[in-house]
Amino acid sequence: MKHLLPVLPFVLAAGVLPATADAAPSERAVEIAHKYIIVDGHVDAPMHVVTKGADLSTGEKTAEFDFERAKEGGLDAPFMSIYVAATYEEAGGAKARADILIGLIEGVAAQYPDKYEIAYSPKDVRRIFKAGKIALPLGMENGSPIEGDLKNLKHFYDRGIRYITLAHSKSNHISDSSYDDNKRWGGLSPFGFQLVDAMNDLGIMVDVSHLSDGAIEDVLDVTRAPVIASHSSMRHFTPGFERNLSDELAKKISDNGGVIMINYGSAFLTEEANKYSDARSAAQAAEEEKLGHKMTSDEIAAFREVWSESNPYPFATLENVLDHIDRAVEIAGIDHVGLGTDYDGVGDSLPTGLKDVRSFPVLVDGLLERGYDEAAIEKILGGNSLRVWEEVEKARRKRKF
Ligand SMILES: [Zn+2]
Known part of the structure; x- marks a missing residue:
């Protein structure tokens, strides 16, 4: 929903309900998924707490994440996305919005102290994992x-x-975006360069997902610490989709010591899914041409429902996710690939x-089938992401804010 690929309203209108993780994983895969720490670079559950009052313990009103299901899948450290829509940049209130979301996740941890704890460091993640709880780091x-204002950066560091x-x-005032044709800075803004430096000093990871190619290049030119791409896949499979990483940038992230965390959204994984909304818009335009007028919103909904029957959404598969992991490993190396499911x-x-x-044991089975050994799987599941976080901590420097 947040990715400007308007498939959700359409898919729901077509009556397609989310299926469960239906393939039964092997015992070995279940064991591996629970033996090692699984880090997920990007989970948007906080948005559902805000908009629907979702309960992250019981799963009531969340779509894909809650304590019980995370435990079943072996997920240990999902980065909770403190997501502030781009519209706040102009409208104001972005800082207040982020503070509210952080407060909500603090509330979840306080309400369920036997299940959740906010993690402020990789050390915290390891301790919380050992205690049998789920760590909630904040991104x-x-x-x-x-x-x-760099004082606000310090404020948000202090909040976790x-x-x-x-x-x-x-x-925005920091950087260009891959989704925005207006590349007003040609990469990072002057303040963006200062911000990266200050983030390095504080020990906040710089996430290059969503950035334009120019901005990612700028970040990599100046950062003193490894970066993350918290939820990006490989552009090789979706040519022209700047939101995914080119092989060249993936290589540079590897040279920087960073980690590429693969996004599961179908539109990130296959060209067919990526182009789906374009195809539907084209069909809609052709229909309007035939009718000789613009359709009303009711007409559009009806048109889409009919169109979807002959053009079902092309869901990606486990094999597609594995293809992206293989590609990222081939280009960036086994020490630079992780998961950021979205x-x-x-x-x-x-x-x-x-x-x-x-679903994580299902992924593990897929990795085993593709020949990854347990040590390599451990790196992909969370080892690489935790290493990068630790390196970012080590690169900290004292400074006043
Ligand atoms: Zn995103």
């Missing part, structure tokens, strides 16, 4: 809440934010068989 999606996705769907953030566009956080 901020969109730098708008910084509001051009450990990565910031510098921009979201629009260019659960609860991409509507019902998740791959068949990977529909919610119970």
